[in-house]
Amino acid sequence: MRTAIIFESYHHHNTEKIVKAIAAAFPVTLINIREQTDYNVKDFDCIGYASGIAYNKYYEGVVKAAEKTMEEGKKVFFIHTCGKNDRDFAAKLKDLAQQRGCPVLGTFGCNAWDSYGPFKLIGGINKTHPDEKDIQGSLDFYRKLNL
Numbered sequence: 001m002r003t004a005i006i007f008e009s010y011h012h013h014n015t016e017k018i019v020k021a022i023a024a025a026f027p028v029t030l031i032n033i034r035e036q037t038d039y040n041v042k043d044f045d046c047i048g049y050a051s052g053i054a055y056n057k058y059y060e061g062v063v064k065a066a067e068k069t070m071e072e073g074k075k076v077f078f079i080h081t082c083g084k085n086d087r088d089f090a091a092k093l094k095d096l097a098q099q100r101g102c103p104v105l106g107t108f109g110c111n112a113w114d115s116y117g118p119f120k121l122i123g124g125i126n127k128t129h130p131d132e133k134d135i136q137g138s139l140d141f142y143r144k145l146n147l
């Protein structure tokens with residue numbers, strides 16, 4: 001299975017830490033859409049979409065990338081970091097995957113450093129995250145995908 005992870009991560013590079021740890025442990029190609037705009041995923045059988053969360057959604061760039069790259073038969077999975085991991089932030093992308101005929105393999109999410117809005121006044125919440133345990137959780141998640 002040839003796998004790519006398309007990601008966007010700018011607030012504290014929390015999501016980037018997670019996907020880089022995965023790419024260091026498994027054969028996966030990372031596509032940072034803030035740096036690479038001319039990417040092509042036709043050679044990949046499986047695509048992960050990874051993002052921070054803004055206003056309860058995956059970043060707009062990642063949503064657009066999903067709209068562009070989800071093609072029938074490609075397997076997909078989702079990874080996010082957020083201030084409060086209390087809901088299924090990937091729900092809309094899962095719906096899109098279903099409409100496009102893309103099997104959804106799973107979702108990983110964890111709390112991470114968030115200093116947006118009022119949290120800035122206190123230096124942010126979850127300041128030490130993602131930590132080693134979060135990274136380990138993401139590696140366990142990825143391993144279980146059996147790619």
Ligand SMILES: Cc1cc2nc3c(=O)[nH]c(=O)nc-3n(C[C@H](O)[C@H](O)[C@H](O)COP(=O)(O)O)c2cc1C
Binds near residue numbers: 008114
């Ligand atoms: C503009 C903005 C809006 C955010 N909105 C939410 C939100 O609705 N829910 C949440 O749990 N976290 C929210 N966060 C926190 C980020 O999702 C969190 O810090 C994430 O780990 C950032 O990922 P990144 O460092 O990879 O960009 C927001 C952060 C920013 C900058």
